[in-house]
Amino acid sequence: MYKRILLGISPLFLLLLETLPVYSQYQLTYSDTTFVVDHIFISGNKHTKNNIILREIELKKGDTVYLHALLNKIEKSKQNLINRSLFNTVDITPKRHDFNKVDLYVEVTERWYIWPIPILTYADRNFNVWWETNDFSRVNYGVNLKVYNFRGRMETLNVILQGGYDKTVSFDWRDPYVSKEQKWGVELFAGATFNHETDYKLDKNKLVYYHEEKSYSKKRISGLVTATYRPKYYFIHKLSFGYDYWEFADTLLQLNPDLAYSHSRFSYLSLEYNFKYDFRDYAPYPLHGFYAEADLKQDGLGLLSKEVNLFSLYLVFDQYIQLHKRWYFAYSLTTQLIPNRYQPYFFQKGLGYDPMGIRGYQLYMVRGDWIGQFRSNLKFAIVPKKSFILRFIKTEKFNRFFFGLYANVFFDGAYASSRTPYKNNSFLNNTFLYGTGVGLDFVTFYDVVIRAEYVFNKNKEHHFFISFVAPI
Incomplete structure (x- = not known):
């Protein structure tokens, strides 16, 4: 009897997947129905390549998962994308169709990636040591050009040209x-x-x-x-x-x-x-x-x-x-x-x-x-x-x-x-x-x-x- 009741309830979870907001979906913890990831749609990435975003999503097209695993992987995927420091916001919304198929809609808000930062720093090892003396002759100046998500491939380019008290020139590229x-x-x-x-x-x-x-x-x-x-x-x-x-x-x-x-x-x-x-x-x-x-x-x-x-x-x-x-x-x-x-x-x-x-x-x-x-x-x-x-x-x-x-x-x-x-x-x-x-x-x-x-x-x-x- 209990098994029949649970089987009768499980379609309700499918309906909730389509109608509830993302934060409510994470309250769901039970389903004996498996879901197939049918498509992954990405929007908001005007600069970032699709493959960079797909690399961080722990669900791939064709994956078969239970509801609790689906929601858990969605949450982890959001965490992965946020921790790449490419986006200000990340939303991943699952939508059901054809009974047990799910499409994922990934929406991101990209950051500003090019930062020509003026250098005005202290020669001491940290701010608190410099503050003890307030010696402005120990100041460095220049420019630090930081380019994040270079070419939309999550590459980082960092060039430093510094004069003043100490001189520094450096080039750092990471792919x-x-x-x-x-x-x-x-x-x-x-x-x-x-x-x-x-x-x-x-x-x-x-x-x-x-x-x-x-x-x-x-x-x-x-x-x-x-x-x-x-x-x-x-x-x-x-x-x-x-x-x-x-x-x-x-x-x-x-x-x-x-x-x-x-x-x-x-x-x-x-x-x-x-x-x-x-x-x-x-x-x-x-x-x-x-x-x-x-x-x-x-x-x-x-x-x-x-x-x-x-x-x-x-x-x-x-x-x-x-x-x-x-x-x-x-x-x-x-x-x-x-x-x-x-x-x-x-x-x-x-x-x-x-x-x-x-x-x-x-x-x-x-x-x-x-x-x-x-x-x-x-x-x-x-x-x-x-x-x-x-x-x-x-x-x-x-x-x-x-x-x-x-x-x-x-x-x-x-x-x-x-x-x-x-x-x-x-x-x-x-x-x-x-x-x-x-x-x-x-x-x-x-x-x-x-x-x-x-x-x-x-x-x-x-x-x-x-x-x-x-x-x-």
């Missing part, structure tokens, strides 16, 4: 799909940087700089070729082969004999493997899902300057959990390991340089052979993400607007192990560090995140910081 099956990609980078001022040691875990007025204290020329492999939707592998040339002023080696190797000029090759598993709902500011990354790099392959030999390992795992309605929790576990006993100063890693760092110690540099860190956030959605259409703006690339506002409390901790913890008066190594505080996050379209935080650290210091990326 995610050079193979017909859209799995293999390639990335090419070449650049040169010339710095008047270079840090050469630490004093009480803060950088000490040397300034060369008439010439450059540091020169770097580098190139990188990367092969990428993305077999499905969430995994990506990268294998990179790089070349680096460094030149330091002789005075720097006199000030710190451990700054580099035995001479002021050297070059080396490097090999790096990177793996990412990204299952976040919205990568610029995630609320659900998880992210994992592993990176192995060998600097120095026994060629060119043979004394260069450094191995590093980086691991990270992030998770994002919705606790209840507007309450969310996120945490991040990260470690970095450099087993080599001798590390020249310019090669050394530590807290304070991306990607390592905890809130409360943004003004410090804590170098170490092994670093472990933990970051956590408990947040409340004051204003959950809301979408608006700004009708006074004519172009849809900017009139479809959303924003969200989140209050949060956080606690971060880290430990940096060093074989020589007290060298150069470093007092933050080999001890547990932590920072805690409150913050306010503003999120809006074009992947913009603005964070304001007030933080206290273990050293009884308190600071106000502004940041422009998600904390985890």
Whole structure:
């Protein structure tokens, strides 16, 4: 009897598929009827090629799926497309016909892709360090031309021409799909940087700089070729082969004999493997899902300057959990390991340089052979993400607007192990560090995140910081 009732109800789900809005369809969880994907129609992509969009949709023409799998794959496909940073909005609507056939209607709103961005930056390692001095002579200027979705193929072109305090010229081109099956990609980078001022040691875990007025204290020329492999939707592998040339002023080696190797000029090759598993709902500011990354790099392959030999390992795992309605929790576990006993100063890693760092110690540099860190956030959605259409703006690339506002409390901790913890008066190594505080996050379209935080650290210091990326 119950089976007959359920069989009688199932056609109602077919009717609902055609009549209910997308957000209501996701409430449906039962159907013993399978559906065949008949056609996929795409609209709104004036620049983006159809095959780029179809690559992110987890349903293909001819697929046979149950209702719950259909709706789940539609949601994941929307997530895939949004996380490519090509579109402001993505809607996928299933419509039934011929009893069990379903057509998918994909509607996208494309972003603005060409950004000639003026460069007006600080020479220091982050905004908060520069703000301590407010020294405008340490400002760089120029132009950074960013072209996203180049040729409508999700390629990225990035050209930097920078003058001012430091000089930089670079070219970066990334094509995610050079193979017909859209799995293999390639990335090419070449650049040169010339710095008047270079840090050469630490004093009480803060950088000490040397300034060369008439010439450059540091020169770097580098190139990188990367092969990428993305077999499905969430995994990506990268294998990179790089070349680096460094030149330091002789005075720097006199000030710190451990700054580099035995001479002021050297070059080396490097090999790096990177793996990412990204299952976040919205990568610029995630609320659900998880992210994992592993990176192995060998600097120095026994060629060119043979004394260069450094191995590093980086691991990270992030998770994002919705606790209840507007309450969310996120945490991040990260470690970095450099087993080599001798590390020249310019090669050394530590807290304070991306990607390592905890809130409360943004003004410090804590170098170490092994670093472990933990970051956590408990947040409340004051204003959950809301979408608006700004009708006074004519172009849809900017009139479809959303924003969200989140209050949060956080606690971060880290430990940096060093074989020589007290060298150069470093007092933050080999001890547990932590920072805690409150913050306010503003999120809006074009992947913009603005964070304001007030933080206290273990050293009884308190600071106000502004940041422009998600904390985890």
